[in-house]
Amino acid sequence: MLTIRDLSKTYSNGVRALDGVSLDVPRGMFGLLGPNGAGKSSLMRTLATLQEADSGSATLEGEGGAVIDVLRDKDAVRRQLGYLPQDFGVYPKVSALDLLEHFAVLKGLTARKLRREVVDGLLQQVNLWDARKRNLGTFSGGMRQRFGIAQALLGNPRLVIVDEPTAGLDPEERNRFLNLLAEIGENVAVILSTHIVEDVTDLCPTMAIMNKGQVLLTGRPSDAIDALANQVWRKQVAKATLGDYEHRHTVLSTRLVAGNPVIHVFAPERPEEGFEQVAPDLEDVYFQRLRQQAALAPHAVAA
Secondary structure, three states: OEEEEEEEEEOOOOOEEEEEEEEEEOOEEEEEEOOOOOOHHHHHHHHOOOOOOOEEEEEEEOHHHOEEEOOOOHHHHHHHEEEEOOOOOOOOOOEHHHHHHHHHHHOOOOOHHHHHHHHHHHHHHOOOHHHOOOEHHHOOHHHHHHHHHHHHOOOOOOEEEEEOOOOOOOHHHHHHHHHHHHHHOOOOEEEEEEOOHHHHHHHOOEEEEEEOOEEEEEEOHHHHHHOOOOOEEEEEOOHHHHHHHHHHOEEEEEEEEOOEEEEEEEOOOOOOOOOEEOOOOHHHHHHHHHHHHHHHOOOOOOO
């Protein structure tokens, strides 16, 4: 269990990236959903001991139930942490096997026989065994991400953090990678930080929505969707009238269908003639929370 309380961070340029963030992250897949600039990466970097928080606390339940102070006992955190950042660079002329062995040594796996067993097992787990001797520069985007997960799993971490891991992957590679994360999440806590709603819907029993450094919602995706039941309405409108609808209603999303916008509107009752009620999904929840935040604090500075 990872427990975060009132975590705040303001950068030197005045941007408040984290604004009193509190979260409970249990074992399993935990989705952290928010737009670019929401503060997700700032939170991930703080938890990964790559930057300092201004205030607040974070504790991680380690081996044997020992509680680790994430913000102060950085060495202990790093021994329990696996991290795949958004921009994970590799040495293009080094093989997957050699680089993973190098990372294993840095993680303290100095005994050659044990190190080889661990490295071989991880390469098989992420389905890169057959490509282990290929240079990483020849890997596809999905293969590089799977290699990134292999290095994140070195040392049997209790917490794995992945930041925007499926950005730029084609559908097949995305599905393969998400299936791998789901398997990992059966044994450890995995924080999946993403702006892709489908990734959270498909994988995560628990989640949070963040924007402008604040947590807007936490809980189970199914509960959040149920809370919008009978309050989402759809209508196809003319392009010329879209602005008027946005002015008069809480428009959650807009999609072009056959050249004209189809809008989803949040309202407790039918907004007007021509709207049909639709079953909400997590995307509706996501946009409803963002619109609600904007309405309450329209002049807030983006994180």
